[in-house]
Amino acid sequence: MRKFVPLLMIPFISACAMTTADRSTVSEVVTADLARADGSWAGVATISKRSDGTFLSLAGEVPTQGTFGMHIHAVGKCEGPEFTSAGGHWNPAMKQHGRDNPMGAHKGDLPNIVAGADRKxxxxxxxxxxxxxxxxxxxxxxxxxxxxxxKADDYRTDPTGNSGKRIICGVFKSGNRS
Ligand SMILES: [Cu+2]
Known part of the structure; x- marks a missing residue:
């Protein structure tokens, strides 16, 4: 019986072991719980520094089907309903916005997310x-x-990508989500 380790447990065990014993695989994890302005759940974002690179993984739910701009903003504060407390795009290198902008891009620029009929x-x-x-x-x-x-980010218009209002926000915190 004991030789069967549930498959779901393996990444968990690995991540825990690596943070203390072997830094070559997962050295650092940052997570953000995402919420809408009314406080309702909207998903989770995780940034993992691994030996093969740094990765952002996201899963969640938007209010409607469609394409939505997404960025890392400069301040870890999510005060609804407008979320202006989060400041502008994270931009330590003082560039302009957008991967299609010759003067870009912001460090916090990210791809649009796309949600189908299930809004996920x-x-x-x-x-x-x-x-x-x-x-x-x-x-x-x-x-x-x-x-x-x-709205979708046009990947070009400085400084916002013309992506409209902020509808979901999450503060990045060090460590795995509890
Ligand atoms: Cu933004």
């Missing part, structure tokens, strides 16, 4: 050269937040 979304995105600690890191003195907007 998932995303796995490699985001290399992202520092977590330090003055130019994600978790600097004022932290950082993940924001999802009401």
């Amino acid at each position: 979304f998932t995303l796995e995105q490699r985001i290399d050269d992202l520092m977590i600690e330090g003055a130019d890191g994600l978790l600097d003195a004022d932290g950082a937040a993940l924001i999802i907007h009401e």
Whole structure:
């Protein structure tokens, strides 16, 4: 009986072991619980520094079917209903917005998320050269937040990508989600 380890337990056991014993696989994890302005659940974002790169993984639910802009914003504060407390896009290198902008992009620029009729979304995105600690890191003195907007990001218009209002917000915190 004991030789059967439930499959779901394996990544969990590995992640725990690696943070203390073997830093070559998962060295650091940051998570954000995402919520809408009314406080209702909207998903989870996780950033993992691994030996094969840094990855953002996301899963959640948006209010309607569609395409939605998403960024890391500069301040780890989510005060509804407008979420302006999260500041502008995270931009330690002082660039302009958008991967299609010759003067871009912001460090916090991310791909749009797409949700079908069930309103659910998932995303796995490699985001290399992202520092977590330090003055130019994600978790600097004022932290950082993940924001999802009401419209698609056009990947070009400075400074917002013309993605409209902020509808979902989550503060990044060090460590695995409890
Ligand atoms: Cu944004």
